[in-house]
Amino acid sequence: MQDIIDQFFRYLQKVWLCRWYMLSAAWTIAIIAWLTTCLLPDEYQAAARVHVDTSTILRPLLRDLVVNLNTDEHIRIVQQTLLNRPNLEKILRAADLDIKLRNDSDYDQAVKRLSKRILFDRVDRNFNLYTISYVHQNPIIAKKVVQAVLDLFVESAVSDTRVDTDSAQRFLDKQIEQYEQRLADAEQKLRDFKRRNIGRMPEEGRDYYQRLREANTALTDAELDLREAENIAKELREQLSGDNPKTGVVHGTRVLSLTAAIDERIKALMDRLDELRLQYTDKHPDVMTVRHMLRDLEQQKKALVEAKASGSSMGEGVDNWVPNQDNPIYQELRIALSEAEANLSSLQIRVEEYRKRAQQLQEMVYILPQIETEFLGLNRDYQINKENYEQLIGKREAARLSQERERTSNDFKFKVIDPPRVPVQPSGPPRILFLTLALIAAVGGGFLVALIMSHVSITFDDAKDLTAALELPVLGSITLSSSPREEYRRRVENTVFLSGSAALFMTYFILLAWQLVKLHLI
């Protein structure tokens, strides 16, 4: 640490030895710098404060961009976009800056300078406030430039919106047309479908299964009836052909065949009885009826067999019996038979019909779900189309409304809050700063020069150093006698030096004061 201090003092000494170099260098630097500073022409800044809704301006620009830019870059993009070459040229012309330009390169330079110097600054983060400013030596031009920029803004803002909403409108209109058509088609399809499938529509489908069941039941009943009728007819036929010997109705029936008919009937009744008994008790009226009928039939059978056994001599197997037509029972039987046959045929027809109906209904079992699905599909299509159509209609309305609104208040997007004025006071250059920097540079430069000089021109303060440097004999050294004259001389010299240095600082303060007066009091 001590070494550093010693070294520092040694340097100070060296600088002190070359102090006149230091002073002259400092003065030179100071004078040049101060003169330049004072001769710099005043600059004036014109500024306007605007409210810009950057999102609306940027929407057409960002239509193709996916990236979400941060808001600080927003304004830069706005700046770059709005200050493109044609616009800058417009501004140049509007501010009369193109009067003095002669050739293309001058023009280019002017445009470039303009684009660099027109500044957009964000005033308030939250409220989209910006300051547009421009600095120029001529205050009137400065204001003109800013005004031109504002005009440009307004112009482009208005035209942009209109273009934007018009194209949006057209797009919507086209979409709406398409959807109208689709909707009509869907409606038509639905109607046709309904018409084609009357009776098979899902709402009516609920009775269908019931109808099928009913049809099946009817069919089974009819079939039963038919079989009954067949049986009756068959029996009657048999009675007619084999009942002769006994009643003279039929000839040559076997005893067995005679009773066969009744046996059959008895069997049938007994089956029926079994069935009933499965369901009901013996006390049931149906059961009792069947039992009754059964008893009758047994009695009839017994009577028949007795009659046969007692009456007829033909015991077995004479098949051919010629009906005795004179027998009135035979007549009746014949009538009954024709009736029965007639019944039979009508029943047959009924059965056919019922079968057909049942079959139809049966087939429908497969088609109905299909129809239901298809209907649902068509219905859904229709619903979707309808929804989209309604949405588009709604959007178009909304767009129209917003356009109306914007047309009436289009400066909402870009509003001038503080218009630019011709600046009275210069905004720059920062002379006070320059003056101070100059002083610092002067002092620093002086030190530097002194240091350099002390190394460039080596002097001696010690006989040893001299001996070492010259390698020639040194006879001795003579100390500086502090004679009054010497002292006086030294004092004078030092005074001159100090006054020279003081004068430097004094000049600085005078210049500073002058600048302050210029800025604050005037």
Added chain:
Amino acid sequence: MPSSSDLTPSEQSRLSGAGHTRNHIVLNVERLRQRGMVVPDAQRSNVKEEFRHIKQPLLMNIAGQGTIPKDRANLIMVTSASNGEGKSYTALNLALSIATERDKTVLLIDADVVRPSVAPFLGIKTTQGLVDYLINEQLTLPELLVRTDLPNFSILPAGHPHHLSTELLASVSMQQLVHELATRYPDRVIIFDSPPLLMTSEARVLANLMGQIVFVVEARRTTKARIDKALDLLHLNKDTAIGFVLNKTAEHEDMTYYAYAAH
């Protein structure tokens, strides 16, 4: 080297002519003391010690105990690279210091014809001096010498300013004078206060006639570059001794052993 017998009678008479010296000054001791110079009294002072130290090698050379031949050793030139470095101051001090030696006689010649300072400093009123001697053959040396109240200390002032003063220093007359001084008065120490080396080329010529050269360097001011330059121009031969004196050095703390008597 011509011996005394080679001199013409006129030349002989010039140096040691019959004319008695008219010029006499009294050294202003107080002034000397004020200036911090060697004062011919019994008091000790720093500067006296310093010059005592400085003159030693010079006297040794004169005595033939040095490295150079004896014949011109008594011719000592005090010079410097530039002006204001303390050349005349050193020459005068050296002369005064050597004058305190009992067996020595000192002649201080102000050869700084550019800016003669010895005569004005010592208050010598006469205007004639070296230059006049060199121009006017009629003049003799004794007429021009100025004696002081120190019996063994005389001064030859520079003389009238002349537009050819510096050239005169390199003239044959000067050479002869120098030569004479060397041979005729071997016990006299002749000190030449010369012009700065870098200022006139004549100083260099003069230097080549000397036996010893005392080169004064001002501390913290004379740069090595200048010294080198001056030395380059000198072209010293091995018969001439050169020694340096560092003048106007800052006071050191350890120099308290000789306090000043009074200021």
